[in-house]
Amino acid sequence: MSQRTLLLLSQDNAHYERLLKAAHLPHLRILRADSEAEAKAKIGEAHILMAEPARARPLLAQASKLVWLQSTYAGVDILLGPGERRDYQLTNVRGIFGPLMSEYVFGHLLALTRQIVHYREQQRQKVWQSRPYESLRGKTLLILGTGSIGQHIAQTGHHFGMQVLGVSRSGRERPGFTQVYQVPALNKVLPQADVIVSVLPSTRETRHLFNAERFSYCKPSAIFFNVGRGSAVDSTALLTALRTGKLGFAVLDVFEQEPLPADSPLWGQPNLTITPHNSAYSFPEDVAQIFIRNYIRFIDGQPMDGKIDFDKGY
Amino acid sequence: MSQRTLLLLSQDNAHYERLLKAAHLPHLRILRADSEAEAKAKIGEAHILMAEPARARPLLAQASKLVWLQSTYAGVDILLGPGERRDYQLTNVRGIFGPLMSEYVFGHLLALTRQIVHYREQQRQKVWQSRPYESLRGKTLLILGTGSIGQHIAQTGHHFGMQVLGVSRSGRERPGFTQVYQVPALNKVLPQADVIVSVLPSTRETRHLFNAERFSYCKPSAIFFNVGRGSAVDSTALLTALRTGKLGFAVLDVFEQEPLPADSPLWGQPNLTITPHNSAYSFPEDVAQIFIRNYIRFIDGQPMDGKIDFDKGY
Numbered sequence: 001m002s003q004r005t006l007l008l009l010s011q012d013n014a015h016y017e018r019l020l021k022a023a024h025l026p027h028l029r030i031l032r033a034d035s036e037a038e039a040k041a042k043i044g045e046a047h048i049l050m051a052e053p054a055r056a057r058p059l060l061a062q063a064s065k066l067v068w069l070q071s072t073y074a075g076v077d078i079l080l081g082p083g084e085r086r087d088y089q090l091t092n093v094r095g096i097f098g099p100l101m102s103e104y105v106f107g108h109l110l111a112l113t114r115q116i117v118h119y120r121e122q123q124r125q126k127v128w129q130s131r132p133y134e135s136l137r138g139k140t141l142l143i144l145g146t147g148s149i150g151q152h153i154a155q156t157g158h159h160f161g162m163q164v165l166g167v168s169r170s171g172r173e174r175p176g177f178t179q180v181y182q183v184p185a186l187n188k189v190l191p192q193a194d195v196i197v198s199v200l201p202s203t204r205e206t207r208h209l210f211n212a213e214r215f216s217y218c219k220p221s222a223i224f225f226n227v228g229r230g231s232a233v234d235s236t237a238l239l240t241a242l243r244t245g246k247l248g249f250a251v252l253d254v255f256e257q258e259p260l261p262a263d264s265p266l267w268g269q270p271n272l273t274i275t276p277h278n279s280a281y282s283f284p285e286d287v288a289q290i291f292i293r294n295y296i297r298f299i300d301g302q303p304m305d306g307k308i309d310f311d312k313g314y
Numbered sequence: 315m316s317q318r319t320l321l322l323l324s325q326d327n328a329h330y331e332r333l334l335k336a337a338h339l340p341h342l343r344i345l346r347a348d349s350e351a352e353a354k355a356k357i358g359e360a361h362i363l364m365a366e367p368a369r370a371r372p373l374l375a376q377a378s379k380l381v382w383l384q385s386t387y388a389g390v391d392i393l394l395g396p397g398e399r400r401d402y403q404l405t406n407v408r409g410i411f412g413p414l415m416s417e418y419v420f421g422h423l424l425a426l427t428r429q430i431v432h433y434r435e436q437q438r439q440k441v442w443q444s445r446p447y448e449s450l451r452g453k454t455l456l457i458l459g460t461g462s463i464g465q466h467i468a469q470t471g472h473h474f475g476m477q478v479l480g481v482s483r484s485g486r487e488r489p490g491f492t493q494v495y496q497v498p499a500l501n502k503v504l505p506q507a508d509v510i511v512s513v514l515p516s517t518r519e520t521r522h523l524f525n526a527e528r529f530s531y532c533k534p535s536a537i538f539f540n541v542g543r544g545s546a547v548d549s550t551a552l553l554t555a556l557r558t559g560k561l562g563f564a565v566l567d568v569f570e571q572e573p574l575p576a577d578s579p580l581w582g583q584p585n586l587t588i589t590p591h592n593s594a595y596s597f598p599e600d601v602a603q604i605f606i607r608n609y610i611r612f613i614d615g616q617p618m619d620g621k622i623d624f625d626k627g628y
Contacts, residue, residue: 099451099475107428110421116587117434123588126581128573130592137413159473161413259442267440273430274437278444 004299007042008032009051009059010072012284016050019288025295048298050291053079060085068298071306072287074149074280075229077202080313089298091306093282093290098152100280101227105197106156108251108273109136112223137161142193144186144209145228146174149199149280157195165189169205183209190217195225202229203313210234215241221248227279230255235266242271253279318613321356322346323365323373324386326598330364333602339609362612364605367393374399382612385620386601388463388594389543391516394627403612405620407596407604412466414594415541419467419511420474422565422587423450426537451475456507458500458523459542460488463513463594471509479503483519497523504531509539516543517627524548529555535562541593544569549580556585567593 006028008016013032020030031046033039043059049069053076056069060079069079071092079090111117113133122129141157143150146168154164154176164177167189171182181189183205190196196218200206210224210233218224224247226233235256241247251273252266258277266272294304308314320342322330327346334344345360347353357373363383367390370383374393383393385406393404425431427447436443455471457464460482468478468490478491481503485496495503497519504510510532514520524538524547532538538561540547549570555561565587566580572591580586608618622628 100449103424103450103474104428106420107424107430110417111425111430114418114421116421116425117431119589120431120587122590123581126576128590130590133592133595135414135597136417156473159470160417262440267437273434275433276436276442276444278447281447283449 003027003029004047005029005031005045005065006048006050007039007046009039009049009055011052012072012282012287015284016288016291019284020291023288023292025292027299028295048295050287053077057084063088068304070291070294072282074282075202076308077229077313080308080310086310089304090308090310091294091304092308093287094306095148096283096286096290097280098149101149101199102153102156104227104253104275104279105153105225105251106160108225109195109223112249112251135161139163139194140165140192141195141197142167142189143177143197143199144168144232145199145201146172146177146180147199149227150174150197151176153197153199162195165192186214187217190214191219193222194219195223197225198228198232200228200232201314202231206232208232208234210238212237212240215246218247220245223248224250225252226250227253230258235264239265239269239272242269249273251275253277317341317343318361319343319345319359319379320362320364321353321360323353323363323369325366326386326596326601329598330602330605333598334605337602337606339606341613342609362609364601367391371398382618384605384608386596388596389515390622391543391627394622394624400624403618404622404624405608405618406622407601408620409462410597410600410604411594412463415463415513416466416470418541418567418589418593419539419565420470422539423509423537426563426565449475452477453508454479454506455509455511456481456503457491457511457513458482458546459513459515460486460491460494461513463541464488464511465490467511467513476509479506500528501531504528505533507536508533509537511539512542512546514542514546515628516545520546522546522548524552526551526554529560532561534559537562538564539566540564541567544572549578553579553583553586556583563587565589567591 004027013034017030017032031042033042039059043062044064046063047065047067049056053071053073057078066088068089074092074097076092139162141162142165143153144167146166151174157164158176166177166180167186168180171180174180242250249271253275254277297304318341327348331344331346345356347356353373357376358378360377361379361381363370367385367387371392380402382403388406388411390406453476455476456479457467458481460480465488471478472490480491480494481500482494485494488494529551556564563585567589568591611618
């Protein structure tokens with residue numbers, strides 16, 4: 001087999017280079033592009049890219065030898081727009097974000113139910129006073145998206161004694177879920193949910209799935225998380241729901257526009273928590289492992305993990 | 315069988331009365347004492363007390379018919395001091411605190427690792443900026459006390475991919491723990507721990523178990539929780555460890571003196587979180603269920619759940 005050239009296009013290039021060289025992958029030459037100029041100079045040599053989607057996209061037209069792009073992120077939607085190339089294999093990273101997303105969701109959820117910020121303020125004032133709270137046990141958790149991330153969050157909810165419902169395109173049963181519904185049943189399921197978590201990808205079907213009508217079906221005490229993609233939520237409708245008491249609280253890690261513009265009214269909403277799209281992070285050790293496994297399959301002509309269907313969009 | 319009189323001595327009397335009357339327990343007359351005066355007037359009639367330990371203690375000398383006291387709390391140490399009565403059956407509530415303690419520990423732990431307070435501050439300033447963080451996965455959790463609470467916390471740690479070590483008097487294997495050590499091995503285990511959780515009861519052996527020497531064995535980055543009893547920690551030594559970087563952070567729900575006095579230097583320590591002894595709460599539904607089960611055993615002459623050994627102290 002002839003040699004293949006891999007070009008690294010990420011903020012963790014040095015780390016990836018070290019991990020991949022240590023793996024002694026056969027027939028693989030590893031190049032790094034740490035700047036835009038370097039990327040432009042080397043892109044024509046690359047058969048394989050290991051890249052952040054936003055760094056790769058403007059270079060694809062020049063990537064004349066490209067056969068495979070391994071995204072270092074889960075979200076690859078910017079590579080799927082109309083007019084984008086589709087004549088290569090695109091794989092994303094899957095299976096490593098579930099534990100991190102669970103940490104994020106349950107960290108923020110328990111910080112709210114256990115009123116951690118309130119007690120911090122009380123401590124500043126040296127006040128010893130307890131406030132009532134409720135356990136997660138017996139509460140209902142609704143998860144939109146029942147893939148590996150949704151399943152991990154479901155299992156964490158189950159561990160904390162929650163009833164876990166899911167919504168997916170197929171409505172297929174999944175481990176960790178008491179019941180999974182199809183998207184058209186969403187309005188019937190929403191009124192039961194104490195906690196709602198969207199891990200949905202960005203597709204035509206998920207765009208503004210959470211609009212004013214959806215929020216009108218939520219419990220006024222419900223806590224809404226978006227850790228999937230910003231496009232699933234109409235943020236104007238969300239803000240209105242939070243302001244008018246149709247929804248209790250929201251925790252958002254993803255937005256329609258990122259970074260969230262400084263003049264967004266979301267920043268100042270008291271019953272809303274904003275984090276800068278970091279609920280899960282692609283730790284280089286995990287991503288490198290995925291690449292190594294996929295490379296072996298690639299040279300053997302086997303199907304790779306995380307292969308994206310350009311039509312479905314995930 | 316002759317009738318027995320139960321006297322309720324708690325802040326949730328009305329709630330307990332309703333729940334127990336609805337259970338139609340045979341041969342049981344239920345009285346309430348909502349004030350000190352009422353308690354003094356009725357204590358002589360009571361065969362059974364369902365009580366907060368601190369409310370019951372000053373009345374025990376007058377409780378001439380007492381045969382059984384069901385504590386509504388887990389902690390009964392104030393009923394076990396020298397000179398206290400021992401001629402009755404004392405039971406506490408067990409098994410209901412594990413899930414609540416897990417919520418507290420992991421809520422505070424994830425709030426720290428995911429820097430929730432920091433992002434809240436950033437949101438106020440409309441700043442979109444991510445900071446590195448580490449997953450709980452692969453970290454080592456050390457739990458002091460391997461009873462039902464410790465086991466639940468262990469299982470939660472295991473769910474989040476942590477390695478879970480335990481320390482107990484016996485060192486016996488317990489579900490959820492990778493390995494359990496005896497107390498004399500503590501100094502050898504401490505240097506491995508990223509997170510330390512004490513759920514120890516107050517006994518002679520646990521008094522100031524965490525002193526300056528112990529803290530000198532901790533990782534400088536370690537996070538220390540006390541959700542057991544305040545007496546297990548020498549708070550002066552803890553404060554010194556936090557100030558001199560021998561310990562990274564502490565989260566305390568229990569103290570040697572409660573409420574924590576307003577002049578305690580603990581209040582102002584930045585790498586210390588204080589909560590007012592509410593990591594777990596005796597929800598009346600749960601406690602009533604325990605009483606009902608125990609009452610059936612009591613009238614059948616069977617051993618009751620949560621029976622305290624006056625010599626061991628738990």
